Amino acid sequence: MDPLSAALKIAASGLGVQSERLRVVSENLANAQSTGNTPGADPYQRKTVTFATALDRDNGGSFVRVQxxxxxxxxxxxxxxxxxxxxxxxxxxxxxxxxxxxxxxxxREANRSYEANLQVIKQARQLISMTIDLLRSQ
Incomplete structure (x- = not known):
């Protein structure tokens, strides 16, 4: 697998986990005042996301996933x-x-990480496009 395709896959895995993290944070914020319905009942319990890395043996890159x-x-x-x-x-x-x-x-941290991964994808696509243009002009 070429390095640009690997970069796309790695960045896409980052987008996926940060998207899940944003979903969980949104759920936590939406339920920040959700109490129980009966006396003594437990209220909404905050959720957390744990990440793990997974090695892709094809290109030697590490991908991130929600554990x-x-x-x-x-x-x-x-x-x-x-x-x-x-x-x-x-x-x-x-x-x-x-x-x-x-x-x-x-x-904020998840949003910035999401944007950083999105920039990697944009740059990789631009490099692929430039490579194709160079090959066409020859």
């Missing part, structure tokens, strides 16, 4: 909201363990 989407095991913050439907006998409600600031930072 798993797991639940964040950190504790749920508790707020005093006695009129909430999920409030326990003391008036406390378990809130989701989603920190919007962390999620926004993750979103």
């Amino acid at each position: 798993s989407v797991d639940l964040d095991r950190s504790e749920f913050p508790i707020e005093y909201l006695p009129s909430h439907q999920a409030a326990d006998d003391g008036g406390f409600v378990k809130m989701p363990n989603v920190n919007p600031i962390i999620e926004m930072a993750d979103m």
Whole structure:
């Protein structure tokens, strides 16, 4: 496999995992205030994405893939909201363990990684196009 095709495949794998990461971050942000429906019930639990590399024996390149989407095991913050439907006998409600600031930072990082992989694809396509033009002119 030629180096440009390998670069395209590697960058495409990066696009795929960053897209999945953005989906998970969006889900976390959308549920940042999703509590349980009954007293003492657990709220939405933050999800995290774990990546892994996979070696492509054909070209010797390493691709990235989503290894798993797991639940964040950190504790749920508790707020005093006695009129909430999920409030326990003391008036406390378990809130989701989603920190919007962390999620926004993750979103920014995933977006930048996505854009970087997209630039690699654009550059590789441009080089392929230039190569074809050079071959035509001969």
